[in-house]
Amino acid sequence: MQRFSPEFRSSLHDLLRWRRDVRHFKPDPVDPDHLNACLDAFELAPSVGLSEPWRIVRVKSDQARARALQNFQAANADALKGYSGDKAALYSKLKLSGMQDAPEQLAIFCDEETVKGSGLGAATMPEMRRYSVVSAIMAFWLTARAYGIGVGWVSVLDPVQLRADLDLPDSWALVAYLCIGHPQEQTDSPELQKLGWEVRDPSLARWREV
């Protein structure tokens, strides 16, 4: 029987509180043993029907990095066109990816056609496979933060273009592009809140009843 202490629960709360989406990285490399320990978290994540649909791609070559960065820059320029006035001015100042600094970069895909798990639990909600991948990313992210490693999830990307540029199978859907490295600073508040884009609303963490 595995029990967890009040002290552990308090530290877990701190871990959640100090987890950040990091966009400002130091250039220092990540300890390979620590990175492997973070990858181990994938295996422990929940997956629908035990399908384990995560496919992990380390984006390492200059060519792959350049294509991914170009993808982000084009998508970010397009996104800026969707804002006007003060919001556009603020958006243009935000740093939304650490792709030019992060020493490690992983593209995480979902194999939408995996036969592992024999489709259990995914008949009415096939999106459960992608949700399984997100669960694994959270397990990875929290483990990384416990090692002092920062993770930034970049979503300002054309996912189909990225898959094609990295020459990966058509059945793989991009779920996340992760920038990984040591953060320039540590904080317990979201950068978007500090910079005035949006604020947290704790009332959303409460239920309505039916």
Next chain:
Amino acid sequence: MQRFSPEFRSSLHDLLRWRRDVRHFKPDPVDPDHLNACLDAFELAPSVGLSEPWRIVRVKSDQARARALQNFQAANADALKGYSGDKAALYSKLKLSGMQDAPEQLAIFCDEETVKGSGLGAATMPEMRRYSVVSAIMAFWLTARAYGIGVGWVSVLDPVQLRADLDLPDSWALVAYLCIGHPQEQTDSPELQKLGWEVRDPSLARWREV
């Protein structure tokens, strides 16, 4: 500066290892203070553009519970028809939801049309809103396990029917139906592996490089 100790990292690994998708619950009620502490984890979860698109619904009334259960039973009967031979025999013996026993049940939705966050990060990948909700569910799930509370994620459901039955807005997409309570047993292996449906493949937790 918030640092985490090697002891904490070891306990976090245990937490991930002993987290389970629970389908067998004791009838004992869940301590409301503990449940509130688990809900607090939603606020600390990452969300695209700080959109916090999670919408939490406590399914409590007899009528709402009956409709949800009927939804599961119909979807499960349909799913069984997709298997034959030994796989069908095994599927019919699996318990895929604790909806008849779990003292607390939460339906978690994503508000696909929220204006919070002003669409930041969701232009090319609008699914990021649902992924944010999944991240919050993982934060909730791990916190619950740290309190000894079990969570089971039911996905054998018609999501559109459930939203209609619970009379919720059309812009809300069902992400998860969570059964919550004290588990009948604690284990570090997935039930689907123990019952011979599927096995874990640790090689999937490693990368390929591009």
